[in-house]
Amino acid sequence: MSDLVEVQGLRKAFAGRKRFGRKKAEPVAAVDDVSFSIPAGETLALVGESGAGKSTVGRMAIRLIEPDSGSVTFDGGDVLALGSAELRRWRRNAQMVFQDPFTSLDPHLVIGQTIEESLQVHGVGDREERHERMLGLLDRVGIRPDQADRYPFEFSGGQLQRIAIARALAPEPRFIVCDEPVAALDMSIRASVLNLLRDLQEERGLSYLFVTHDLSLVRAIAHRTAVMRQGRIVEMGPTQRVFDSPEHPYTRTLLAAVPIPDPRIQRDRSRTVGQEVSPAELEEAPASTEDADPEWTTPANTLPVEDGLVAGPGRDDEVVVGLEKRSPSE
Amino acid sequence: MTALEKGRPDRPVLSVRDLRVTVRTQGQELEVLSDVGFDLRPRQTLGIVGESGSGKSMTAFAVMGLLARNARVTDGQVLLGDVDLLSLDRRQLSDVRGRDIGMIYQEARRSLNPAFTVGDQIAEVVRRHQGASRKEARARVVELLDMVRIPRAAERMHDYPHMFSGGMCQRVMLAIALACEPKVLIADEPTTALDVTVQASVLSLLHDLQDELGMALLLITHDLGVVADICDDVAVMYAGRIVERAPVDDLFLRPAHPYTEGLLGAIPNVLAPSDRFVAIPGSVPPLDSMPQGCRFHPRCPYAEDRCTTEQPPLIRADAGHGSACVRVHELELQGVATRV
Numbered sequence: 001m002s003d004l005v006e007v008q009g010l011r012k013a014f015a016g017r018k019r020f021g022r023k024k025a026e027p028v029a030a031v032d033d034v035s036f037s038i039p040a041g042e043t044l045a046l047v048g049e050s051g052a053g054k055s056t057v058g059r060m061a062i063r064l065i066e067p068d069s070g071s072v073t074f075d076g077g078d079v080l081a082l083g084s085a086e087l088r089r090w091r092r093n094a095q096m097v098f099q100d101p102f103t104s105l106d107p108h109l110v111i112g113q114t115i116e117e118s119l120q121v122h123g124v125g126d127r128e129e130r131h132e133r134m135l136g137l138l139d140r141v142g143i144r145p146d147q148a149d150r151y152p153f154e155f156s157g158g159q160l161q162r163i164a165i166a167r168a169l170a171p172e173p174r175f176i177v178c179d180e181p182v183a184a185l186d187m188s189i190r191a192s193v194l195n196l197l198r199d200l201q202e203e204r205g206l207s208y209l210f211v212t213h214d215l216s217l218v219r220a221i222a223h224r225t226a227v228m229r230q231g232r233i234v235e236m237g238p239t240q241r242v243f244d245s246p247e248h249p250y251t252r253t254l255l256a257a258v259p260i261p262d263p264r265i266q267r268d269r270s271r272t273v274g275q276e277v278s279p280a281e282l283e284e285a286p287a288s289t290e291d292a293d294p295e296w297t298t299p300a301n302t303l304p305v306e307d308g309l310v311a312g313p314g315r316d317d318e319v320v321v322g323l324e325k326r327s328p329s330e
Numbered sequence: 331m332t333a334l335e336k337g338r339p340d341r342p343v344l345s346v347r348d349l350r351v352t353v354r355t356q357g358q359e360l361e362v363l364s365d366v367g368f369d370l371r372p373r374q375t376l377g378i379v380g381e382s383g384s385g386k387s388m389t390a391f392a393v394m395g396l397l398a399r400n401a402r403v404t405d406g407q408v409l410l411g412d413v414d415l416l417s418l419d420r421r422q423l424s425d426v427r428g429r430d431i432g433m434i435y436q437e438a439r440r441s442l443n444p445a446f447t448v449g450d451q452i453a454e455v456v457r458r459h460q461g462a463s464r465k466e467a468r469a470r471v472v473e474l475l476d477m478v479r480i481p482r483a484a485e486r487m488h489d490y491p492h493m494f495s496g497g498m499c500q501r502v503m504l505a506i507a508l509a510c511e512p513k514v515l516i517a518d519e520p521t522t523a524l525d526v527t528v529q530a531s532v533l534s535l536l537h538d539l540q541d542e543l544g545m546a547l548l549l550i551t552h553d554l555g556v557v558a559d560i561c562d563d564v565a566v567m568y569a570g571r572i573v574e575r576a577p578v579d580d581l582f583l584r585p586a587h588p589y590t591e592g593l594l595g596a597i598p599n600v601l602a603p604s605d606r607f608v609a610i611p612g613s614v615p616p617l618d619s620m621p622q623g624c625r626f627h628p629r630c631p632y633a634e635d636r637c638t639t640e641q642p643p644l645i646r647a648d649a650g651h652g653s654a655c656v657r658v659h660e661l662e663l664q665g666v667a668t669r670v
Contacts (some may be wrong), residue, residue: 049525186381191607214600257530259555
């Protein structure tokens with residue numbers, strides 16, 4: 001299968017906070033040389049902790065944020081070269097589902113209008129056709145079509161996220177960036193939203209970039225996983241490989257820190273994690289991004305590139321492991 | 331001398347009995363907690379798990395006497411030793427809070443006052459409850475910051491909250507809550523806002539401090555992974571009621587309430603790859619339209635006719651294991667099975 005989305009050497013620096021007594025705010029590198037590709041019909045999970053730059057990458061991949069440098073290719077075409085009118089037309093192809101459905105849906109519009117608006121913006125059909133399609137979309141995501149004239153506040157979080165998914169689906173995109181799509185939802189609701197995303201992928205051959213801090217979700221939804229830390233991808237590979245035999249110390253630390261919902265196992269694991277985390281390290285670790293929690297550091301740059309692994313794009317001082325040449329998906 | 335040796339270990343330090351809380355909203359009086367009861371023994375960690383709207387935080391606020399103005403306790407007791415906290419006036423309660431019961435919240439940074447140094451905020455507690463002098467308080471602050479493993483305590487006490495990261499703020503909160511070595515610490519989603527690696531270190535600190543100080547811990551969380559990590563016992567709440575209470579291993583391996591089974595099936599596990607997430611159909615009912623009978627019955631795959639009318643109290647399923655399901659003895663429910 002060929003790659004639908006390809007991102008090369010993305011970089012983004014944001015103006016940092018101006019410190020007292022300094023003339024200028026230092027720019028902060030939020031994303032530093034990030035590259036990946038996503039084949040049609042596949043999901044790449046971008047995982048990492050707060051401040052790692054994963055949401056910025058997600059937004060740059062559909063040009064909601066302009067990268068400072070690098071390239072974004074969609075179906076062979078250069079996305080960054082598009083003019084504003086072309087970009088708007090292109091956006092039919094690439095949509096986004098945000099973390100918080102309470103704030104990402106317009107509270108003044110009934111949900112049917114929200115979805116019809118998305119169709120209208122992309123010039124789909126006439127008024128009647130749009131209405132029909134809207135009803136079909138609601139039905140597909142499990143919202144009763146007779147609820148189309150209700151306002152967002154009349155729905156629960158899980159229902160709202162389904163509506164947000166329907167809106168993203170409306171222009172029939174081929175690529176959806178899901179930025180923490182279930183983080184705001186209760187655990188009993190998450191499962192059904194994730195299942196919906198998976199079913200839609202199978203039906204429509206969608207590609208997802210799935211941004212999340214929750215590693216436990218990734219295993220069941222992503223074909224490939226990229227682990228980000230401080231603006232860089234430190235490890236990327238088939239999900240199962242990354243989880244079963246993580247190569248980078250940071251990946252291992254991250255995985256070890258996720259509590260396992262099974263007391264027999266968790267009791268033994270957690271004490272070891274606890275011991276690895278020394279408070280001095282926590283406090284002293286430098287962070288590359290302004291908002292990163294400077295609490296954790298790993299011995300970086302210590303890992304040899306192993307046989308069969310290709311050192312990823314980047315300079316010599318970076319450790320990018322697990323970047324394997326992808327074999328056709330199984 | 332540890333707390334275990336000091337007192338009779340079986341006697342609960344905190345005992346909540348038949349607690350009912352109502353909230354007045356838009357002219358209606360809605361019950362948000364019904365018959366909530368549990369005991370907390372010295373050194374015990376009891377987890378209260380539930381989804382949003384289950385009443386888990388409301389339980390903590392009711393125990394601390396911190397209910398909002400439109401909420402009130404209509405029935406029940408909150409016994410700290412022999413004293414019913416619900417019978418105390420505001421002044422007496424504020425003596426108890428911070429001295430006998432400490433509390434930490436989800437967003438540590440927001441709970442700290444941005445205009446005072448962390449040292450001042452810790453010292454305030456020591457001076458208020460223990461009548462310490464400024465000098466004594468300062469020494470105690472350094473001790474406490476050391477205890478919560480904040481490096482260079484003597485320097486950092488002069489820093490303001492914004493100079494600390496999220497995890498470090500939670501450590502400061504912990505220092506405040508533990509300043510008077512309370513018998514009970516209530517932690518309401520203490521690690522929810524933190525990154526996983528930081529969460530791991532804060533949980534491990536909580537665990538160590540509990541060992542050192544011998545306090546009882548009431549941990550409120552939605553995260554079953556956190557429960558599996560540090561709890562001895564668990565109470566599962568749904569729609570304002572405790573629906574199951576059990577020692578932690580029993581709850582995970584032999585759940586006795588269909589809601590618990592559903593939750594265990596819905597949570598992903600990094601060690602156990604699954605192809606599909608098992609969802610609980612429907613959603614938590616809103617307060618003003620609670621179903622009759624068992625409040626979980628509209629979402630329950632095992633519901634029968636009597637579930638729509640009967641709401642049993644906790645029925646004994648096993649030693650120390652209770653379930654509020656009328657079918658508890660008929661059902662064979664599935665626990666976690668992590669393949670390693």
